[in-house]
Amino acid sequence: MLRKGVIRPSSFPWSAPAILVPKRCPDGKPKFRFCVHFHVPNSVTKFDSYPLPVFEETTARIFGSKYFSVLDCYSGIWQVCIQEEHRKQTAFTVPSGHYEFNRMPFWLSNGPASFQRLMDVVLKDLVGLEWWVFIDDLIVFSETAEENAQSLENLLQRLEKTNLQLHPEKSEFGRPD
Numbered sequence: 519m520l521r522k523g524v525i526r527p528s529s530f531p532w533s534a535p536a537i538l539v540p541k542r543c544p545d546g547k548p549k550f551r552f553c554v555h556f557h558v559p560n561s562v563t564k565f566d567s568y569p570l571p572v573f574e575e576t577t578a579r580i581f582g583s584k585y586f587s588v589l590d591c592y593s594g595i596w597q598v599c600i601q602e603e604h605r606k607q608t609a610f611t612v613p614s615g616h617y618e619f620n621r622m623p624f625w626l627s628n629g630p631a632s633f634q635r636l637m638d639v640v641l642k643d644l645v646g647l648e649w650w651v652f653i654d655d656l657i658v659f660s661e662t663a664e665e666n667a668q669s670l671e672n673l674l675q676r677l678e679k680t681n682l683q684l685h686p687e688k689s690e691f692g693r694p695d
Contacts, residue, residue: 519552520617524596528618530606534558553625554610560627568631576650576657583659584695585666589673590688591637594654595629597682598622598636640680641673649673666692 519525534557538550580586591597599621600608608619608626622629630653637651648669649658658673660666670691677684 522596524593524621525617525619526605528606528609528616530609530616530618532607533609533611533616536610536612554608554623556608556623556625556627559607563627566628566631566635568635570630570634571650571652573652576652580650580657580659583661585660585663586693586695587658587666587670587691588689588693589656589658590685591654591656592683592685595624595633596621598629598633640676640682663692663694 535555537553537555539553541549541551543549600619605618605620608623610617622632634651634653637653637656641649641651641656648660649656651657656673658666658669660669
């Protein structure tokens with residue numbers, strides 16, 4: 519995270535506890551997810567009530583489509599910068615030092631709502647018509663392979679303009695149903 523610029527050294531005199539949590543992996547190899555327990559900052563944060571999509575409404579909307587492209591934003595929420603004055607409140611300590619986040623950590627209460635809002639703004643007028651987004655997962659749906667390719671091109675152009683990155687290994691393109 520330090521090499522990627524997600525975190526930086528901190529001198530703030532407060533720290534949230536950090537732990538490694540086992541992660542389920544399809545290949546069976548043990549992997550861990552780094553987590554910071556932001557109970558204290560989350561308890562005093564003004565809650566962002568921006569709605570997340572309802573799964574049943576989404577499946578009803580894409581029902582009958584024949585072609586799908588499924589994309590995953592690379593470390594989705596980490597693509598959102600935290601304002602300078604708020605970074606110190608994300609401080610945590612691990613054996614290698616004391617750090618704070620430059621980018622939105624996954625464990626802050628408003629992270630999912632903030633990223634969903636960002637994606638809805640970036641993809642505004644075509645969500646529900648050509649594609650669907652749930653936080654950092656995107657589905658392009660269409661009746662034909664040609665429509666899917668065109669919608670996918672529109673989506674990729676918007677993501678490029680806003681510098682949002684995709685995780686190619688977790689993405690599939692033009693899959694017929």
